[in-house]
Every structure is written in structure tokens, then in C-alpha cells.
Amino acid sequence: MEEDKLKKEAASIRAAELKERIKDYLEAKASIPSGLEMVEEIEANRRRIMAYFGIGESEWADWRWHIKNRVTSVEVLEKLIPLTQEEKEAIRRVERVYRWAVSPYYLSLMGEDPSCPIRRQALPSAAELEDKVGSLDPMAEEWTSPAPGITRRYPDRLIINVTNRCAMYCRHCQRRRNIGEVDRDRTRWELEEALEYIRQNKEIRDVLLTGGDALLLSDSVLEWLLTELDRIPHVEIKRIGTRVPVTLPQRITDNLCRILAKHPPIYLNTQFNHPREITREAKAACDRLAEAGVVLGNQAVLLRGVNNHPFIMRKLNQELLKIRVRPYYLFQAKLVKGTTHFVTPIEEGIEIMEHLRGYTSGLAVPTYIINAPQGLGKIPVLPQYLLAFDGDHVVLRTWENKIVRYPNIGRKRETETA
CATH class of the missing domain: 3.20.20.70 (Aldolase class I)
Incomplete structure (x- = not known):
């Protein structure tokens, strides 16, 4: 019974340690909403875009309509989402060199902040013209x-x-x-x-x-x-x-x-x-x-x-x-x-x-x-978990940065039978 009590106490201590390790993520998680958690904002964007194009649900559900109506100009874009003057100027400069286009659907996911991760992936930025190290075909x-x-x-x-x-x-x-x-x-x-x-x-x-x-x-x-x-x-x-x-x-x-x-x-x-x-x-x-x-x-x-x-x-x-x-x-x-x-x-x-x-x-x-x-x-490319070979053991690092020696039994048996 005493051993059972000690096991339960040890398990409770370990559970508390693990709970503490995830605390920072759980606190931050709500500030990283998924699209499934942003239904109202995305729906409002969608309704605004549909109203601009004068379409109904059948057109929105048709992928060919989205391809035909990809947004490719600042003039249309600024009627659908707020743009700063700097953003508009950057897009006009970049489009002289690199093509851009955004589907109305993907546009409906965009937030108003210029740093929105959807905007950054979809809208041209001046940084594209400032690249001095990239090549056109780095993968050959x-x-x-x-x-x-x-x-x-x-x-x-x-x-x-x-x-x-x-x-x-x-x-x-x-x-x-x-x-x-x-x-x-x-x-x-x-x-x-x-x-x-x-x-x-x-x-x-x-x-x-x-x-x-x-x-x-x-x-x-x-x-x-x-x-x-x-x-x-x-x-x-x-x-x-x-x-x-x-x-x-x-x-x-x-x-x-x-x-x-x-x-x-x-x-x-x-x-x-x-x-x-x-x-x-x-x-x-x-x-x-x-x-x-x-x-x-x-x-x-x-x-x-x-x-x-x-x-x-x-x-x-x-x-x-x-x-x-x-x-x-x-x-x-x-x-x-x-x-x-x-x-x-x-x-x-x-x-x-x-x-x-x-x-x-x-x-x-x-x-x-x-x-x-x-x-x-x-x-x-992996974090380094295997730190060393130590005779018939390996030295490993756990995900919590604890160092352990682990027996390399297979190697020991091969040595004994050689």
C-alpha cells in the first residue's frame, strides 16, 4: 500500500510538471484563431465581396466563377479590402515585374491589418523588388x-x-x-x-x-x-x-x-x-x-x-x-x-x-x-537528440532537455558473438 501511495504521489507531481509546460501555449492559443473560429468575420467579408460582384450562392460555390473573377488590379482590390497608400503603391510597382492574382474566396479570409498572414501570402509587397540574393530556379x-x-x-x-x-x-x-x-x-x-x-x-x-x-x-x-x-x-x-x-x-x-x-x-x-x-x-x-x-x-x-x-x-x-x-x-x-x-x-x-x-x-x-x-x-533537419555514443550506451537528450544513457543492447550482443 505504501508503494501505491508513493506511485500516486510521483504521478501527481509529474502531471503538475506537464501541466506547467503547456500553460504558456494554452494562454497564447486564443490569440491565434483558426478560420473555424473566425466564422463571423469571414462571413462578413464574403457577403461584402458577393455584394460587390452582384452574385448569389450558386456563383460563389462555382470554382470556375472564382477563377474567372480573380482579383488582379488595385482598383478592384481597394473596393473589397482596406488598403494603405503604401500598399497600393507597392502593388502597382511589383505588378510591373511579377504577376499577381487572388481568388475571391481567399480574399474573404483577409483581415484589415497589413500584417495579416493571409495578406502577406497573397498581396505583393515592395520587398519583392529589393531581393538581391534569390535566383529564379534555385532547385535547378x-x-x-x-x-x-x-x-x-x-x-x-x-x-x-x-x-x-x-x-x-x-x-x-x-x-x-x-x-x-x-x-x-x-x-x-x-x-x-x-x-x-x-x-x-x-x-x-x-x-x-x-x-x-x-x-x-x-x-x-x-x-x-x-x-x-x-x-x-x-x-x-x-x-x-x-x-x-x-x-x-x-x-x-x-x-x-x-x-x-x-x-x-x-x-x-x-x-x-x-x-x-x-x-x-x-x-x-x-x-x-x-x-x-x-x-x-x-x-x-x-x-x-x-x-x-x-x-x-x-x-x-x-x-x-x-x-x-x-x-x-x-x-x-x-x-x-x-x-x-x-x-x-x-x-x-x-x-x-x-x-x-x-x-x-x-x-x-x-x-x-x-x-x-x-x-x-x-x-x-532535426534538433540534436543523439549526443554521443558511450561504449555500450548512447547518450540522448529528451524533449525536456534531460540527459539519459540508454543501453545499446544490440551492439553488445554482436560484440559478444563475434
Whole structure:
């Protein structure tokens, strides 16, 4: 009985320690509202935008209407959201060099503060013209393209870049060199050439359709492409890279889901970067995808002024799990010309990872990734938990910075039997 009492006392002390460790996050959490917690503000924005365009619910629910009516001018933008004179001047300067466009849906998520994380991702800023270190193609995609539309950086998988179209043009886009002045899908000839390359290279088992945004292909082209990939015996899985669950969830239609359901296994990676992007519409889109058998993951980008805080990232990943999206990668922002004002110190990314591991579910902990230059692939970057090898033990650091010696039993047995 005395031992039971001691165990209970020890457990109570430990529980109190853990409760204290999460106290600061719980206090800050309410100041980082998700889109699901901002329903009234987003709805008011939506009503204002609909009134300006003179539309009803049927048009708002039509993804093609949003594409046709993307906001691309300061004159329209200032009638929909408040803009400072500085913001207007910056947009006019930047649009002479870099294209921009925002879907009415994504516009409805914006707050009035110029530092709003939605505004920072969607609206041009003067910093884009002040970039002195970025390059147009830091990933050397144009040097790793053995066939039209293909990027190949790994032994068993590759990318087909199927379009340059997006629902909006994110200011941190890694492929802004491809945007151009005209929206253009790959031609049928180019896609056939890409498919033939895959047929001739039997080690390719994993194909990623991306862009631009792969889900801005028409339903008919997407179904044809998935069918052709299914006919290649060595292609085991298809992946889709898309941001439409975030920027244009209306695109996730019942017909699209029927098409995707016919071509398993499909893994879809999207890019939620801030809890504010997780709205009722985004949740409904992800629910439809999940119910169609699509496996959902998230590839966030670490962006200065958007999500570069441990508590923002923790809440983002926890909210993603609630809508059945698994946090997969957290990317260090790439050194793309016109975007490096978003780049954070790498130690900041490591610190964010330190405040995820142990502090939240393992399911809510993505892998922090730096893309090696010149197309050399993804490099995982982790806090240092393995400190030393000490004979038949290893020295480890826990998530609470406690140092432990752990027996390396497998090594000891190999030595004894050698």
C-alpha cells in the first residue's frame, strides 16, 4: 500500500510538471484563431465581396466563377479590402515585374491589418523588388528535366508539371518563373511525352502531378492522365500537389471526388500555412477528399511574418489533424528571386521543431526540410537528440532537455558473438 501511495504521489507531481509546460501555449492559443473560429468575420467579408460582384450562392460555390473573377488590379482590390497608400503603391510597382492574382474566396479570409498572414501570402509587397540574393530556379528544375514537363531528382519517383495555373499566385511561390502572363496547361503532346518517359523507365513507382496547381486541370484531362498512369504496371502510387483546398476549396467537387475515387492509391499534399486558412469550406473540401479515399498530407512553408512562431505552427498542425490532414513537411523557404524576405533563420525552424516534439502528438510533428540547391534533394533537419555514443550506451537528450544513457543492447550482443 505504501508503494501505491508513493506511485500516486510521483504521478501527481509529474502531471503538475506537464501541466506547467503547456500553460504558456494554452494562454497564447486564443490569440491565434483558426478560420473555424473566425466564422463571423469571414462571413462578413464574403457577403461584402458577393455584394460587390452582384452574385448569389450558386456563383460563389462555382470554382470556375472564382477563377474567372480573380482579383488582379488595385482598383478592384481597394473596393473589397482596406488598403494603405503604401500598399497600393507597392502593388502597382511589383505588378510591373511579377504577376499577381487572388481568388475571391481567399480574399474573404483577409483581415484589415497589413500584417495579416493571409495578406502577406497573397498581396505583393515592395520587398519583392529589393531581393538581391534569390535566383529564379534555385532547385535547378530546368537542369533535371529529361522529358517535357518532368523533373527528376530521385531514383524511383518524379514530377510531372502539368500546368502553370493557380487559384492565386502566392508571393512565396517557388516556381514564379513559370507563371508568365498567360495561363497554360501542358499540351496533350507534352503529357504523352512525359508518360512515355515513365513507361520506358521501369524504376519509377511514384508520380507526382503538380504545377502550378494540378487540380486546375479540367476533370476530363485529369481523369485521362490518372487512367494512363494506372495502365503503367510499375507505377504504384500517384500523388497530387495542390493548394486549392486552401485557396479555392470550391474546386473539390463531387465529380472530381468521383474521379479520384476510381484511381487509388492517391496521395494529395496541400499547403496550409496558417490556422486562419482552416475554414468551414476548407474542412468540407478535405472531408470530401478523405471520403473519396484520398490520403491527405500538408506541406507547410516556414514564412517570416506568417507562421514563424512555435505556437502558430503547433496550432496549425493540431487544427490540420482535426480536418484529417496529416502534417508531412515543414519546408524552409527556398531562395527564389523576389521571395527571400520570407526566409527565416534555420535555427528558428529548429526551435519550432523543439516546441513540437513532446509538446504535441507525434502525428502533429512534420519533418523540417531544407531543399538542397541544384536539385540535390530534400534534407531533413532535426534538433540534436543523439549526443554521443558511450561504449555500450548512447547518450540522448529528451524533449525536456534531460540527459539519459540508454543501453545499446544490440551492439553488445554482436560484440559478444563475434
